Amino acid sequence: MAGSRHALPVTRSEDFSGWYQAVITGADLAENSTIRGCMVIKPYGFAVWELMQKILDDKFKEHGHVNAYFPMFIPIDLFEKEAEHVAGFAKEMAIVTHHRVEQIDGKLVPSSPLEIPLAVRPTSELIIGESMARWITSYRDLPLLINQWCNVVRWEMRTRMFLRTTEFLWQEGHTAHETEEEARAEATLMHDVYRWFICDVLKMFGIPGEKPAYDKFAGAVDTYTIESMMQDGKALQSATSHYLGQNFSKAVNMVFQDRDGNLRNAYTTSWGISTRIIGGLIMSHSDDDGLNLPSAVAPYHVVIVPIIRDQAARSDVMEYCESIKSELRHTTRVLVDNKDAPPQNKKWDYVRKGVPLILEIGQKEVDNDVVCVTRRTTLAKESMGRSEFISSIHDLIAQHDTTLQQRCEESCKRRVNDSVKTIDEMVEFFETHGGGFVKAKFDPSVTDVSVLDKIAVSVRCIPTRQSHTSGKCIITGADTDVDAIFAKSY
Amino acid sequence: MAGSRHALPVTRSEDFSGWYQAVITGADLAENSTIRGCMVIKPYGFAVWELMQKILDDKFKEHGHVNAYFPMFIPIDLFEKEAEHVAGFAKEMAIVTHHRVEQIDGKLVPSSPLEIPLAVRPTSELIIGESMARWITSYRDLPLLINQWCNVVRWEMRTRMFLRTTEFLWQEGHTAHETEEEARAEATLMHDVYRWFICDVLKMFGIPGEKPAYDKFAGAVDTYTIESMMQDGKALQSATSHYLGQNFSKAVNMVFQDRDGNLRNAYTTSWGISTRIIGGLIMSHSDDDGLNLPSAVAPYHVVIVPIIRDQAARSDVMEYCESIKSELRHTTRVLVDNKDAPPQNKKWDYVRKGVPLILEIGQKEVDNDVVCVTRRTTLAKESMGRSEFISSIHDLIAQHDTTLQQRCEESCKRRVNDSVKTIDEMVEFFETHGGGFVKAKFDPSVTDVSVLDKIAVSVRCIPTRQSHTSGKCIITGADTDVDAIFAKSY
Numbered sequence: 001m002a003g004s005r006h007a008l009p010v011t012r013s014e015d016f017s018g019w020y021q022a023v024i025t026g027a028d029l030a031e032n033s034t035i036r037g038c039m040v041i042k043p044y045g046f047a048v049w050e051l052m053q054k055i056l057d058d059k060f061k062e063h064g065h066v067n068a069y070f071p072m073f074i075p076i077d078l079f080e081k082e083a084e085h086v087a088g089f090a091k092e093m094a095i096v097t098h099h100r101v102e103q104i105d106g107k108l109v110p111s112s113p114l115e116i117p118l119a120v121r122p123t124s125e126l127i128i129g130e131s132m133a134r135w136i137t138s139y140r141d142l143p144l145l146i147n148q149w150c151n152v153v154r155w156e157m158r159t160r161m162f163l164r165t166t167e168f169l170w171q172e173g174h175t176a177h178e179t180e181e182e183a184r185a186e187a188t189l190m191h192d193v194y195r196w197f198i199c200d201v202l203k204m205f206g207i208p209g210e211k212p213a214y215d216k217f218a219g220a221v222d223t224y225t226i227e228s229m230m231q232d233g234k235a236l237q238s239a240t241s242h243y244l245g246q247n248f249s250k251a252v253n254m255v256f257q258d259r260d261g262n263l264r265n266a267y268t269t270s271w272g273i274s275t276r277i278i279g280g281l282i283m284s285h286s287d288d289d290g291l292n293l294p295s296a297v298a299p300y301h302v303v304i305v306p307i308i309r310d311q312a313a314r315s316d317v318m319e320y321c322e323s324i325k326s327e328l329r330h331t332t333r334v335l336v337d338n339k340d341a342p343p344q345n346k347k348w349d350y351v352r353k354g355v356p357l358i359l360e361i362g363q364k365e366v367d368n369d370v371v372c373v374t375r376r377t378t379l380a381k382e383s384m385g386r387s388e389f390i391s392s393i394h395d396l397i398a399q400h401d402t403t404l405q406q407r408c409e410e411s412c413k414r415r416v417n418d419s420v421k422t423i424d425e426m427v428e429f430f431e432t433h434g435g436g437f438v439k440a441k442f443d444p445s446v447t448d449v450s451v452l453d454k455i456a457v458s459v460r461c462i463p464t465r466q467s468h469t470s471g472k473c474i475i476t477g478a479d480t481d482v483d484a485i486f487a488k489s490y
Numbered sequence: 491m492a493g494s495r496h497a498l499p500v501t502r503s504e505d506f507s508g509w510y511q512a513v514i515t516g517a518d519l520a521e522n523s524t525i526r527g528c529m530v531i532k533p534y535g536f537a538v539w540e541l542m543q544k545i546l547d548d549k550f551k552e553h554g555h556v557n558a559y560f561p562m563f564i565p566i567d568l569f570e571k572e573a574e575h576v577a578g579f580a581k582e583m584a585i586v587t588h589h590r591v592e593q594i595d596g597k598l599v600p601s602s603p604l605e606i607p608l609a610v611r612p613t614s615e616l617i618i619g620e621s622m623a624r625w626i627t628s629y630r631d632l633p634l635l636i637n638q639w640c641n642v643v644r645w646e647m648r649t650r651m652f653l654r655t656t657e658f659l660w661q662e663g664h665t666a667h668e669t670e671e672e673a674r675a676e677a678t679l680m681h682d683v684y685r686w687f688i689c690d691v692l693k694m695f696g697i698p699g700e701k702p703a704y705d706k707f708a709g710a711v712d713t714y715t716i717e718s719m720m721q722d723g724k725a726l727q728s729a730t731s732h733y734l735g736q737n738f739s740k741a742v743n744m745v746f747q748d749r750d751g752n753l754r755n756a757y758t759t760s761w762g763i764s765t766r767i768i769g770g771l772i773m774s775h776s777d778d779d780g781l782n783l784p785s786a787v788a789p790y791h792v793v794i795v796p797i798i799r800d801q802a803a804r805s806d807v808m809e810y811c812e813s814i815k816s817e818l819r820h821t822t823r824v825l826v827d828n829k830d831a832p833p834q835n836k837k838w839d840y841v842r843k844g845v846p847l848i849l850e851i852g853q854k855e856v857d858n859d860v861v862c863v864t865r866r867t868t869l870a871k872e873s874m875g876r877s878e879f880i881s882s883i884h885d886l887i888a889q890h891d892t893t894l895q896q897r898c899e900e901s902c903k904r905r906v907n908d909s910v911k912t913i914d915e916m917v918e919f920f921e922t923h924g925g926g927f928v929k930a931k932f933d934p935s936v937t938d939v940s941v942l943d944k945i946a947v948s949v950r951c952i953p954t955r956q957s958h959t960s961g962k963c964i965i966t967g968a969d970t971d972v973d974a975i976f977a978k979s980y
Contacts, residue, residue, distance in 0.1 A: 038561035068536045071528035076598045095600040098585040099645040108566045110585040155589040
């Protein structure tokens, strides 16, 4: 469809970043606001987020987590308690310093300064930890499994819709455990929940693994990540799970009486996924005609566009459309679009919105008891018996999901290279291919990665699944059997 | 139960405000945080809020509203556009002035000042209006029906959990319409949705009506409210719906081309309900033994407490408990509490948490195929055949709801007085009864209510249902047929 008047104004190959914006605009997902770095998530984009929330929330609850809500404001002196943590966030915190405004010469200015300024939460380990420390007195209170859905703020200098915004929405899980072993098991479990969500639900490509020491979450002992590959070959950190050891527990004095009557610090974890994943979803599956959505997070599985050529046919066509809807509505999300607009425009609106199956229904379809269905993945248009369509709806949706997943996985896997052995070869690889993942040997104790910084590449993760072959670290040349993933990233 | 070791440490009649705190603590709903005026909503309290959210969200969507998300930060100069609005909120806004912190002599201090300070939203008419103005070009784009679930901040000097906190959670609906008539109909519709939620779902007492001119929302043309009566006779404004006319539409230049091709300003509404309603719920139904919850928002309808007198009986009792649970779980929210704690303590925990039906199951119940059930509303304990209990579960829950509603309604109605005719009589009424509602004549054009301020009474609303009898305004003595509700309030 590229080049037709319906495709997006720009293709992936012409300008990937312009294309990304065009997909968002074309699908009406979000827009920039007048506030620097903050976006507006429009109703269609928010519907995708609501579906994601429901799937994750149900899964968290299945695993025994309960939701709660903690203050958004954190007194800045609380950050002084965890040195690594504050070092990681100091440069990007919005700070509240006053609690009213006054009109002076017709202009509003802040007044009533606060004694202790308040940070708007960039993450909540300290403030939630402080509450948990009050709630825990004995091993009987453990594990404590808390989750929070909320907004957070990290002041960003260069922002991009969904991927990097000053304010964003996320969930943050915070748990406390009796032993290191249990806390580690929790961090691993939630890492796997995210792998399931990203790879199995969203049909994205993702490599689960551990972050290298130099790129852990500020204050964590270990950080686990899912590294997804976008269509330009860059990596996107899709979700992270942290084993925090006793670092935060000590900072907030989270102490409990253990089974032997001794006082000990609890072991904690935290884990989160944000609206950033919507950006990852867009860059995984969309094409030059717009968004593509896996069925689990598609606000509509089927949209029916009535085509009324003459007004006499209107009631016939509308009745036929509504009857299809009523047969589908209990098992799928279906919409009849009866807005007053040209049907061709409507069809292409839903192509850009990534609706899996789009039906065009006119008098001809009514007369022949058929539907004209366009599959979003291929844009192939076919005529199908009405009852056949209805009885095979689940297969059609499953085929849609399979197509998305296979297309994404095949194209990503082709771009994972495991023959690069030196930094020079890595430079050449990225110069030739632009993006892609390099799987090479890496000594995980390395912290000086300036040689990678120079070529704007980073260690994305040490994959959970290791080859256990021996080799030499691509940076230091030291013997190591550890595989790591190297890539350019968002 | 008052006086027993299980009742709350303080009764309603001894100290209403202390009792309110004790109900919250006893049910583990929430706690104060270390941040001034901010509370932590604990898992049990948040579960109540989640149930409320789901009920309201479904209802809003039924009426065609869609959710979206807008920036939390509002540049303070945007407030300059609506004079009344800023006057209403200027004294209670948290202001972000810096976007990083720096460590100086080991202490963190704000750095990198912003050019234009940002208010943390106290409400979002202006920021959402600005987006809507971009989205609307023609009458075809109307009505635009948006809702947002989020946190808001109003800096409060005197705070009280749920009722008045610096940060709170709410939903705010914002809609734009072609005509005044349609916008007024929307404000009225949502007013009625709130009446349904508060009176029919939450079983609270509420008088729907309009706010007097002097107490409208800052910037509104008309404000509609539900005024609930608490057990101390004070009024709580439970939810409000505003007809905003073209005030905000003009402030943000929300213009559309009408059916005749002319440019016109849209008419807007806004409406909201917050976590404050949980405070209202507590003060409507709870008693000296703790919380009482209507079934719609009770995290558990039934809790089963196993009573294991000797370990040999454990598996019998547990199996019996689990079998009851599995028969109930598809239609009710049911928990078997198998924690390691004394059964009597557990039972009283669930009394304080307001669980409608509490079962105590020991060997005797197993042997006789019965259940021992305590109804939360009466604390009456009775033995009932197991299958009878299961088959009548819906009736038992319905009886619970009916009892709560009748008890609340009867006690509130008794405290609505319509024989007070003068301010002196009003003074005497409140001196004698402490609280209660006075229904008296009021000239709605009155704005000087200093005579009421002196006795800490306010006009709560002009009820939607009017008697249309003639009389004299209780403040000015002028002829009027308008009834109003006067009360002390939260």
